[in-house]
Amino acid sequence: MHIVISGRGTVWPDPVPQAHTPPSGPAFTVGSFDGEALLGRRTAQYNHRSAQLAMVACGRALDDAGLEVTDENRDRIGVTLGTAAGSVTGMVEFGMDTFSQPRPHMVAAAKSSHCVLSSPAGAAAITYGLRGANATVASGPATGLAVLRHAVVILRAGHADAVLAGASEEFTGPTSWLARTARGEQVQGEGAAAFVLEGRESARAAGRKALAAVAAVDVRAVPGFSAGQFAESVARTLGRAGVSAPDVSAVAFRHTGVAEVDEAQHSGLARALPGAAQVTDEKRIGDCYSAHALLQLAGLLDEAALPAVVVAADPDGLLSVAVLNGVPE
Amino acid sequence: MVVAVHRVVITGLGPVSSIGIGADGFSHAVRMGKSGISRISSFDVSGFEHQMAGEVADFDAAELVTRLNVADWGRASLFAASAARLAADDAGLQDFGDDTAVLMGTTSGEIPNVVAMTESWHLNGPAAPDPALAAQLPAGRLALAAAQEIGATGETMTFSAACAAANCAIGYAYDLVSSGEVPVAVAGGADAVSRFTHAAFNRLGALAKDTCRPFDRDRDGMLTAEGGAALVLETLESAVGRGARIYAEILGYAVSCDAYHPSAPEPKSIARTMDTALRRSGVTPDEVDYICAHGTGTRLNDRVEAQAIRSVYGEAAPSVSSLKSMLGHTMGAASGFGSIACALAVSRGFIPPTINHRHPDPELDGIDPVAGTTREATVRVAQNNAFGFGGNNAIVLFGSAPCTS
Structure with missing residues (x-):
């Protein structure tokens, strides 16, 4: 089975790096990103920046492919998203209350899914109504390619007819402090990319142009x-x-x-x-x-x-x- | 659908759990209905409303791993590596190379490291985190730890699908082995108890006061827990060729997403996943003798799971029990332990009990939870259920070892 890309969606960072307060360093950020405007207030409230970036890229990939999600195909469209370690900032925002509140369990329930690495993939599935195979892959900087590999295996094994495969990286306080400590003083960036992957015949039958195999x-x-x-x-x-x-x-x-x-x-x-x-x-x-x-x-x-x-x-x-x-x- | 070219069997089990470490210890503990629940000791639990969990209190990675330098790795990675080592030894395999895949599932990766960083930011304000904690954090290191421990240099990935993660990893491993991409794979899951995870479930009202009683009328929730679970999957030809002991055959699996709610499960979607898993495995409902339930012990999960089981199996549902009554909810490792229990159930002829079960719940009519004690029984086919936050569902089916003589 030949797997092709029939749609792509991206959230690119601005082309000029911005300075940030230490312990963050300069970074290429998506300065104009407005998750609330793009995804709605409720979705933005429940999801950290990594998830929001990924979800926007997923939506753009579906649009680019012209893949309309209907009751006939939603059970057969999967999602595979990538992350290095979830949103560290999301976890910190959620968990800081366990130290600062009078009782440690007095945390914000709406942010509890920030502790789960796979929450963006679940959130993308809810937003776009995708009930097929759903997974998250973590492979450090190899994450994006591992996501492609996972989607290929899922498609070949017949678990789905199409997979939205993407990854995101956020530039936020704790996430950036951590990156700088773990990986040195390189200029960081943030953004997201997602692709619609499907079999070549499936794309051809639906009249979707294959951008690449x-x-x-x-x-x-x-x-x-x-x-x-x-x-x-x-x-x-x-x-x-x-x-x-x-x-x-x-x-x-x-x-x-x-x-x-x-x-x-x-x-x-x-x-x-x-x-x-x-x-x-x-x-x-x-x-x-x-x-x-x-x-x-x-x-x-x-x-x-x-x-x-x-x-x-x-x-x-x-x-x-x-x-x-x-x-x- | 692509036709599998190889039959896939389980030849090694590696549980690192609060009730037993290693295949025999774990098997014995499950048969005995041992509880692994105790008051939390890995973090200061004094202010929490709920304080019990399933910690692997006596976990000493240095005693289990032979290659890794323990100081370089986080707790979840060490659970994964220790489980992989035990599974490899149990399978009698030593030489892993380019053609062994290693797949590990996790819910929250090395979240205890984030807790430690957050505490330091709480106390001292923004600063660069401890480099050792930062270096250990990437979740991809769980599978890498397992691969490096056993010396495997094949396909290596860490998955998350919330609490269905290990079944996703095992299912993916099944796809790789059955399609002929690799002859051997080591797959499972690992997670560590953490302050944040505990706070999340406490806040959501999901935690039991002190005892997890799945399917009981008076059940009051789940307990957070930890551990590592790994299984060795290989082609039937490879296992027979080297005269390996075969625990069970993997018949197939299914994955899906509810696309419904961030934390609440959805019965129709779960039933659809069961149907797909049975169909893909070529199994009819009457052939299934045991369902290893997701069975968290929350009011909602057990009701929804029972409803889904009844809608697929009708009045003749097989026995359904929950390991979480003994282990608590080990998150990304949970369906790994479930898979190990299914492999033991079909190979050793018993159905694990749901301990702490005192009163049947009239709402769960038609569900036999194997209350209290193990049942000796022939298990032809066992179904391992796993559901997670975000609506992730993954169900794997295990059959008895193929007759090879």
């Missing part, structure tokens, strides 16, 4: 990072996708902030894909961490730079490679 996605634990490791992973995934290296027009990746990993990544990708343009997007969106790979994918689709490879390495020990291919009309 998700030809192969590989997400695996690695014992360490070397140039050879990157080159082999790319070569293996290209092999599974049936795409030859000289045909690849662009390879998108993210700097991890760990010097040895980034050196291995640079030389490994140059070795595996000598003719491909290298894209990091960091000067345009900062480091959007768990949403970075999918925002990059959206950018590659905008530029019609196919076939393309997206790579995401997590220095904790995860390496992920996706190969996107063009789909003949």
